[in-house]
Amino acid sequence: MSTLKGKVALVTGGSRGIGAAIARRLAREGAAVAITYAASPAKAAEVVHAIEAAGGRAVAIRADSSDVEAVRSAVAQTVKTLGRLDVLVNNAGVAAITPIDQVSLEEFDRLMAVNVRGLFVATQEAVRHMGEGGRIINIGSVSGDVALAPGMAVYGATKGAVAGLTRGWARDLGARGITVNNVQPGPVDTDMNPADGPLATQFKGQIAVQRYGHADEVASLVAYLAGPEGAFVxxxxxxxxGGFTA
Structure with missing residues (x-):
């Protein structure tokens, strides 16, 4: 596959889970890929090694998405190391399930810093380097549309903000030939929300296809949006x- 041959992609939070699957899939499509990680250097190295072993080109950059300067530096390092930037996947995110009367301001600020401000900063920096055909792909959540469970209000608010930014940026950047989209996974089997975790029984009962999703399935949708066939979306x-919100 070579739909992204000659392109460069940056995937934030690309060391594990959905982000790692996206990085590997974009590399399979021919892109050189940079990933950021905050606290998993070994996992990041595994992703880079897998891509390189398959004949691709990849680099891992340490950058906590709550750190504005680190995010800006990650974009700059991607361009310096790989030569350009065509695709930004804003995947880095944190989640918390906490009742409203127990949510600390520190937790609130952390979710907003990573899920909203970090995404904003990465996008602002990335578009300075993108030309026509550029792609911004945000990884939101169905939590932005529906309240999945008690205690998820703040997380859901951050993902609702991602959807709003996506619509606005599509207008801002359309004339420049840059598309902006928001991929909203439901329950996907990852470290953050395992298929055998504490919420699994509740969630599986609401999923029309009666199973959790796989990270590779999300990566397939991202690859479509990043490639030429997604140019009009x-x-x-x-x-x-899987019909969770049907």
């Missing part, structure tokens, strides 16, 4: 949730 929030 912009400003969309696309649910990939």
């Amino acid at each position: 912009s400003g969309a929030s696309l649910n990939i949730d």
